[in-house]
Amino acid sequence: MNVTVNGKIYEYEDGTILKNISEDFQGEYKHPILLANVDGKLQELHHHLNHDAKVVFFTAEDPIGYQTLRRSMSMLFITAVSHVVGQMPGHPSPNVRTVLHFSIDTVFYYTIDEDIEITDEFLADVENEMRRMISLR
Numbered sequence: 001m002n003v004t005v006n007g008k009i010y011e012y013e014d015g016t017i018l019k020n021i022s023e024d025f026q027g028e029y030k031h032p033i034l035l036a037n038v039d040g041k042l043q044e045l046h047h048h049l050n051h052d053a054k055v056v057f058f059t060a061e062d063p064i065g066y067q068t069l070r071r072s073m074s075m076l077f078i079t080a081v082s083h084v085v086g087q088m089p090g091h092p093s094p095n096v097r098t099v100l101h102f103s104i105d106t107v108f109y110y111t112i113d114e115d116i117e118i119t120d121e122f123l124a125d126v127e128n129e130m131r132r133m134i135s136l137r
Contacts, residue, residue: 004054019045031059080129
């Protein structure tokens with residue numbers, strides 16, 4: 001299969017994952033590649049290519065890459081909060097409602113619909129859970 005990246009054609013096996021292709025071009029980018037545009041359609045890097053395609057990669061320097069990173073980190077945070085609260089004594093269910101209300105610049109404003117105290121320890125547990133989940137990929 002022929003894949004066009006940065007105006008040049010490269011050959012890959014059918015079914016190659018975009019992540020694997022992106023690794024061949026990472027050295028051309030200042031920041032990690034986060035997302036791809038395949039023939040005009042945004043794709044996450046776990047997407048398999050099964051046809052000839054034109055691919056454009058995005059990093060956090062690109063507006064769409066930055067938006068994707070922010071959304072991914074937000075979803076990761078919400079999931080980590082659910083996991084941490086679900087492991088707390090008296091909270092047997094991980095179904096915790098955590099809501100992102102808005103963000104200003106680089107600050108996010110969330111509410112957690114549980115009667116828990118937000119402490120440095122709690123935040124450290126959430127951060128550690130986020131790191132654990134990332135390590136599973």
